[in-house]
Amino acid sequence: MSEMSEPVDRASQGAPAMEAQPVVYLSGEWVPESNAKISIFDSAVMLGDSLTESTRTFAHRPFRLDEHVRRLYRSLKVARVDPGLSPAELLSVTEQLIELNRGQWRTEDDAWIVHNISRGSMRPGPASTQANPATIMIFTSPLDLTGWASYYEAGCHAVTSFSRVVPAQSLDPKIKNRSRLSYTIADAEARLVDRDAQCVILDIDGYVAENKGGNIFAVVDGELRTPSTVNCLAGVTRDVTLELARQQGIAASETRLQMYDLYNADELFFTSTPYCMMPATRFNGLPVGTGQVGPVTRRLLEAWSDLVGIDVVRQAQRQPAAD
Ligand SMILES: Cc1ncc(COP(=O)(O)O)c(C=O)c1O
The missing domain is CATH 3.30.470.10 (Aminotransferase class 4, branched-chain amino acid transferase, N-terminal domain)
Structure with a gap:
């Protein structure tokens, strides 16, 4: 590793002040x-x-x-x-x-x-x-959390893409890589249905896998269910959410989920590093449960805020909307 060089160009003495660059x-x-x-x-x-x-x-x-x-x-x-x-x-x-x-x-x-x-x-x-x-x-x-801020209260629309995830036999989804074309196409496909849709990508056998940048959870009969990492990334946020569920006494399992399970789930949400949890209140045009963000999701979001010491929902909601 080389010695740290001067991080920013300071040769502009006398020039108009410029915003510091990362x-x-x-x-x-x-x-x-x-x-x-x-x-x-x-x-x-x-x-x-x-x-x-x-x-x-x-x-x-x-x-x-x-x-x-x-x-x-x-x-x-x-x-x-x-x-x-x-x-x-x-x-x-x-x-x-x-x-x-x-x-x-x-x-x-x-x-x-x-x-x-x-x-x-x-x-x-x-x-x-x-x-x-x-x-x-x-x-x-x-x-910048503004793109997700409204979903904490209103929930997003989860939509399945036409394209399926690359099978683990070809590229194991646990390898977090930047070859993102398949996710980008799946996201664009879901947005043909609703321009604000968040994609749910299935695997080639029709089981729920993941979102282009997040994992998927459903609440079914009071139990939290998420796909096992056979067909999705082992998300850090996913792990933390499972830990929090256990601490909260919410039963949780890693299992196979089909579209049927998401249609009939009481609650649905995505997890990912930037937003922690993003509730979904519609799935392919139908309401999820009551069509409102549900109690398990709210409880877990509160547990997230307690764990990290900031109110993650308010932080996103307080950010000024982008121009
Ligand atoms: C394909 C995919 N699945 C899931 C996730 C969620 O992982 P994490 O919770 O570690 O951010 C990501 C994060 O970027 C992702 O790219």
Whole structure:
């Protein structure tokens, strides 16, 4: 790892004051965000070949960063990418990056911490094995929750896409990767039904798998049910939600779910790092349960706020809407 270089360009003495720029960690260098550039021959660009993690802060403190880093190293191992940094070194540069950028976050807001790691430079040729150092990209940015804010009270519309998840036999969904084309297409398909729809992607056998960026939970007969990680990412938020359910005495199971189960569920919600829990009150045009955000969802959202020490719903609702 190289020594930390001057993080921002200070050569503009006397020039009009400019907004401070976040610093990015790029393969051993600390650079201002606008100077963080990678080659068009990078494997991330050439092959969509990169592993990723998105962590968030609560009250400016990273939440379960060590778990995200552990999941990242599991993904790297299975994808056969050598990052050239140990988990402890990666954790340390991430913590340094947070310190460098924290001053730019508004007190009431939180931040994303995003890791993207690719196999490095990859010219077209016969082999796809790693021949060059990995490209390590880490950035932080303020967490804009406005797109999800209305769903905590109104619930969103969950809609199944035409496309199915890539089967685990081809690409295990536990490998958190940036090859996002299948999720992007599924999301666009769901939005043909409702432009605000949140997609529910099924697996090739018709079982509920996940959302393009989240896991799915249903409350059926008072029990919380979520697909097992055979067909979806082992989400950190999913794990925490299951932990909270156990603490709250809510029965929970990891099981197979069909569309039928979601149509007849009493409650439905998605889980993901930025929003924690996003209630869904309609599924494919029909009301879920009473069509209102249900008591189990509300209880778990409260438990989330207690756990992280901030009211996650109010934080999202208080953010000013984007221009
Ligand atoms: C496909 C997919 N499923 C589920 C999740 C939720 O994972 P987590 O709770 O760790 O954010 C994500 C997060 O980005 C995702 O991309």
